[in-house]
Amino acid sequence: MISATETAKDPPAKQPRTERGRRTRQKLIDAAAVEFGEKGFHEASIIGITGRAGTALGSFYTYFDSKDEIFRSLVKELGDMVKTRAAAALEPEQSALEAERAALHEFLEFSREHKEIYRIIDESEFVDPQGYRHHYERTARRIMERLAHGVAAGDLRSDVGEVEAWAIMGMNVFLGLRFSIWAEDADPIGIADTANALLKAGISAHS
Amino acid sequence: MISATETAKDPPAKQPRTERGRRTRQKLIDAAAVEFGEKGFHEASIIGITGRAGTALGSFYTYFDSKDEIFRSLVKELGDMVKTRAAAALEPEQSALEAERAALHEFLEFSREHKEIYRIIDESEFVDPQGYRHHYERTARRIMERLAHGVAAGDLRSDVGEVEAWAIMGMNVFLGLRFSIWAEDADPIGIADTANALLKAGISAHS
């Protein structure tokens, strides 16, 4: 149902062969994150990227085949960062609900540090549809795995599954949009607690 | 879920004076929905739109000032449709939870009929950022109003508020993405029921 593996073949790409090359490539990726985050894919320009990176225009093509390719690299890198950050926030003995609270909290913090992530992931729907879909499917899968653990541990209702995973992901994404990107007018911990209360017992008065 | 976005000042636009003109204009709007939905804003072209509409390139500018303008018109039109549909699905005597279930169910059905809506609303983030933000803020506000009703009626916990509204909107949007746009491998009624159970009592085993 949900694709089971990371894309088999990362494009072989032009991998730098020296340390100096590796550094230049990274400068370009970082610059691209800023440029794309600020202007969006279509308004962004290679000149803008290399300008920010402090390299010559041509150097871009030493490391990337095209504007599309660096964008895709960026989407993947951001996805990896989210995954890493989320994983780091989890602790072995946590209950399923505590894990979701920690994951959301971490995501809210991460989004505040990397505001560009929303525009880049959102725009990947048009620039790199496969990467876009992959991003959300892998994220949903991670949530499902956590939920499955919770079910196995007896923390969660036994019928909890994919629908709940996508619902949780949607909650998280929109809470990030509202409280990390558009305004920081509420404490991430409070948001995470509130959302967690919803998950724990719903919103009904007579639970 | 996805509602009309009225940009502050609706420029009076070039209104057709004759019936023939009105028909030509509508043909262009319909063609634009297909073109934008299929290709996204930037890949779409005026030629593509007029080609589908069966009019000459120049005729486009008889009715619209720019590519941006027809895009915004389209967003507005789609928003109006959803608004109408959503309103029709609600019933006066419904409880707050029943209203949310009905709203989600209707949205899932609508999304299946108008798959282009996701791409168009999503892309408005880049084409008409103000409209994009406005769209979600107003939708969240509408949900908040329903929740407030529920609180007043004693159906919902008294601390339910903005965070829950955004969480619900996020759930709905992502459930639509997964189960209406990407695949129709589950029954909208079942999805709506499952999501509603989450809202009602959470996912914990010991509620």
Place this chain on the structure above:
Amino acid sequence: MISATETAKDPPAKQPRTERGRRTRQKLIDAAAVEFGEKGFHEASIIGITGRAGTALGSFYTYFDSKDEIFRSLVKELGDMVKTRAAAALEPEQSALEAERAALHEFLEFSREHKEIYRIIDESEFVDPQGYRHHYERTARRIMERLAHGVAAGDLRSDVGEVEAWAIMGMNVFLGLRFSIWAEDADPIGIADTANALLKAGISAHS
């Protein structure tokens, strides 16, 4: 052996729909002949072509999809011109040898008027290999047909065929290069007579 037909499908191309458009297109073709003849394909530029044609850069793309395409159109046009001119020079009652003399003479004259033809046909070997091959194969075929007539009429030896056709074409092309393109230091009529004497009786002293 030698392909029997003109290429089935001339690319549909962007045909002008008005008289004005037809004129603009022709201005571009004429300008391209000069530009390509002067600079060669790779040094030539679209700006150079539109500059000579007196049109805007973008107008080029109203009529041609690419630099390659106009080049190919040109190769074809030149090939057609050669064919037309050669045909016009032939007369019904001519003997085979007289026909060859007339064809060579006409070609020498034509080459003097259209010196760009050599560079363009020659460069088509690299830009439009199919067109290049097609050009010489169709020319050889025409010569073969004339020779076959001559054989049938009893003017020529009965074993005359494809080898002789290619030999004659080669003679003509190189005589044109030497006496029409590089220098006009001899009279086309004299050249044609001399070459025709070779065809008639060879160069041996004891024929």
Place this chain on the structure above:
Amino acid sequence: MISATETAKDPPAKQPRTERGRRTRQKLIDAAAVEFGEKGFHEASIIGITGRAGTALGSFYTYFDSKDEIFRSLVKELGDMVKTRAAAALEPEQSALEAERAALHEFLEFSREHKEIYRIIDESEFVDPQGYRHHYERTARRIMERLAHGVAAGDLRSDVGEVEAWAIMGMNVFLGLRFSIWAEDADPIGIADTANALLKAGISAHS
């Protein structure tokens, strides 16, 4: 037919000092023959050449000043090869016609072994126009000298001269194109015989 083109001043070029260097240089020349023959001058790239040669990009400039220079070196090398081959095919006591037959036959064989020669010589028209012209003028001169010998020996008509030399060169080049490069569907000996019969007595039935 295709002979060495010595551009007025052979720049001393970067001669390798060591045996290892000499070998690297030769690897580059060989690789260039393949690359240019396959892609033509403009489509060929230095990276393509060094890739085939198995050297680093930068090493190219240790041995050649530019892409043009290696191209010219290649033309010269090919020319030297043909010159050697042609000379070896001629014999002292041959009649003028026999010499032409032997020269054509040898050229047809050589072209089959070195199909790249056509593309490289042809493209020199654009890359090294002086060399191109020089090449054919010198080849024509060589044929003229052979013809002059034949006239002196009484083998050939006394009015045979430059026109016939260019005609013969053209025949040979186009027979090579047709029967060595494009297809090998006929025996070089047969071709040479047929062409020689034309030279000997023409194509007329009543010679």
Place this chain on the structure above:
DNA sequence: GATGAATGAGGATTCATTCAT
């Protein structure tokens, strides 16, 4: 109103050549 030709700013991309290691 309808038509389609004309316009030109704007940007991605290539690749020969230079240079630091």
Place this chain on the structure above:
DNA sequence: TATGAATGAATCCTCATTCAT
């Protein structure tokens, strides 16, 4: 000598928009 990263000039092509008919 060998290596491969860095450079940037050069140009093709797109397409929204304007305009003449």
